[in-house]
Amino acid sequence: MAELPTSNRAVVWVGQRKLEVQQRPVHPPGDNDVLVEIIATGICGSDCHNWESDSVSRQLVLGHESSGIIKQVGKNVKDRAVGQHVAVEPGFACMECEFCVRGNPNICANLKYCGLDPTDGTLCQYFTCRSSMTVPIPDNVSWEEAGSIQPLAIAVQLARRAGLNTHQSLAILGCGPLGLLTLAVAKAYGVKKIVMFDIEESRTQFAKAYGAHSALVMPKNTDKDSLAFATDFAKEVISANDLGSGFDVTVEASGAEICAQMAVCMLKPGGTYIQAGLGKPLTPVPLFMVTAKELTIKGTVRYTPGCFQEAISLLSRNLVDLKPLVTSTYPLTKANEAFEAQHARKDIKIVIMNQE
Ligand SMILES: [Zn+2]
Ligand SMILES: [Zn+2]
Incomplete structure (x- = not known):
């Protein structure tokens, strides 16, 4: 030995x-x-x-x-x-x-x-x-x-759960490492339109420089009830980005309650919501919209077989930096x-x- x-x-x-x-x-x-x-x-x-x-x-x-x-x-x-x-x-x-x-x-x-x-x-x-x-x-x-590589593999798993492809519009709520890695993978997959959100301007600027098509600072809600606030902001974002009836996929990568609510409001009918952030144990979201728009809600955790290999392949082929x-x-x-x-x-x- x-x-x-x-x-x-x-x-x-x-x-x-x-x-x-x-x-x-x-x-x-x-x-x-x-x-x-x-x-x-x-x-x-x-x-x-x-x-x-x-x-x-x-x-x-x-x-x-x-x-x-x-x-x-x-x-x-x-x-x-x-x-x-x-x-x-x-x-x-x-x-x-x-x-x-x-x-x-x-x-x-x-x-x-x-x-x-x-x-x-x-x-x-x-x-x-x-x-x-x-x-x-x-x-x-x-x-x-x-x-x-491990967090990138987690973003690959997220992309699998979301079924990301070139034809989609994608909103990522949260510009921390998980949100940015999701952006990197989505770009590598050729996702058509990626809009990112954060409460800090430095983070949205970073996301923009890192490849997001658009990155917006989330406004603070001062006077409305949170559902009206989320609905109004979602409408603004959808029309400003010419998204028709909404995003195909939204990824909640912050764990914040308001982000979860916006991620539901911003989806088009039939869209997919991915919960990746870890928030409070109980988070109110407008479930009536899940029914009315026939949304799919999925969690994502860690990685499955092949995610590491794919992450490494993305890196070594310079598809992700x-x-x-x-x-x-x-x-x-x-x-x-x-x-x-x-x-x-x-x-x-x-x-x-x-x-x-
Ligand atoms: Zn970790
Ligand atoms: Zn087991």
Whole structure:
């Protein structure tokens, strides 16, 4: 057996808003496993949620958006090689429950997920996993971009749920990383018209520069009831963008109540609403319109088989460019600063360089 690396610095949650860089053991790969030297890891809202929590059950290694280089392979592994660049799929699905068996490991009944209490994540130097959880990346994909493959795969899953195609008009409500990644995939698919919305002008400007056909700042409702406000604004947007009776698809990517209401109001009859943002547990939406316009409402979560491969293909063929989204990188040893910055929400996407 090849020797294991001697250092494995890991970013560990030790208390509310408190991280520590600790040495953790390197797990020797089993017969069907690979040992990956992690190079880059994106951090996202759910990592930040853990960081802020006071009730994580143990000293947990965070992180789930990682890529790196295979250092060792188990003796049964035939389709991965030492030196290969790979993205790590962070979900440990059981592949036996009714949901896994029908092709939806993203909603596995027994799902364990990297960085999700109590499963250790990938914000470390070396990570061992089943070889089937790694997806090869061509060398022309930069490490910064490779640290954002997992969220791009989530946007691919969203596009599948929405059935995006060239003929559609699409509204994306929320210009955070998820909304912008959805924009990137929709552009790659050639979606005809994409209008984006946010409450912050800096974000809508970014969305415009990143390829949205139009990006609008959401007005504040001061005097109307929220349904009248949403209906009026929807009418304005539809007529200003020459959309006839409305959008084909709306994606709620912010979790805000008013966005959910607008996303329903802006749909044409027969249109599709995708809920991707995580909002309050109970959000009022005008369900009578769902009936009257015969709308389809769908959720979307994580990714399904093939989404990582498609995300990587989009990147390596330059159909999607993630570089403008990666606004900061930090060495792993400065993870505290990276999480403070993520919390301050000034960046679009932060990537941690795990070996630095
Ligand atoms: Zn994430
Ligand atoms: Zn399962």
